[in-house]
Amino acid sequence: DGGITQSPKYLFRKEGQNVTLSCEQNLNHDAMYWYRQDPGQGLRLIYYSQIVNDFQKGDIAEGYSVSREKKESFPLTVTSAQKNPTAFYLCASSRRDGSPLHFGNGTRLTVT
Amino acid sequence: GDSVTQMEGPVTLSEEAFLTINCTYTATGYPSLFWYVQYPGEGLQLLLKATKADDKGSNKGFEATYRKETTSFHLEKGSVQVSDSAVYFCALSASNTGNQFYFGTGTSLTVIP
DSSP: OOOEEEEOSEEEEOTTOOEEEEEEEOSOOSEEEEEEEOTTOOEEEEEEEEETTEEEEOTTOTTEEEOOSBTTBOOEEEOTTOSOOOEEEEEEEEOTTSOOOEEOOOEEEEEO | OOEEEEOOSOEEEETTOOEEEOEEEEOSSOOEEEEEEEOTTSOEEEEEEEOSTTOEEEETTEEEEOBTTTTBOOEEESSOOGGGOEEEEEEEEEGGGTTEEEEOOOEEEEEEO
16 A cells, blocks of 8 residues: 555654654655644644755754655654754655645654 | 634534534635544544635545635534544645645544543
8 A cells, every 4th residue: 555654653862863754655756745743733844845856944944954865755854953853743745736745654753 | 825724622522513623724826725634643634625616525424615705614524423533634735835735723623422
């Protein structure tokens, strides 16, 4: 079955360490997205990519970095510069024609 | 810019009650509208969508009608079940903004037996 796989489901890190969240899709979608979700809040866009080797900052890109070397993969690195990294991170993908987003099951990152 | 405003929660209903979650939008173009549902600890799942004015999206007993005159896309269900307990997000996407998605803040629904 086609879908989006995020791993790991739970991730724990010490403050000051960089950490990379994995996102893989086998839907053959061109566009991929990273969102952050905090308790009781909506989704905030971190980065998005509409094509391989290209990506754009979203609303809250500071302290994050991404790469898009392959169509299927869009890893997110949470750097030590991100002041409040503890959150639920959601990866999504879609075709580029405005069709609905498909979401992974998320990674819950806890930084202490 | 484009945005979505949805009803504040949380909402608590008894089983078999009628559900309405309000959603209004602001868009400069002609957006597509969506409702997503999120169960605890999971990602969002598409519940229903409508791509043009007067379209009605429906799925699993949920319905929403794209009302251009009131810029609304309210979610309704005639008889909720305990299994409908989740967070519901209204969203829009418009081609004139590069098909970016804009989400509401979510409405938490709890259905009690």
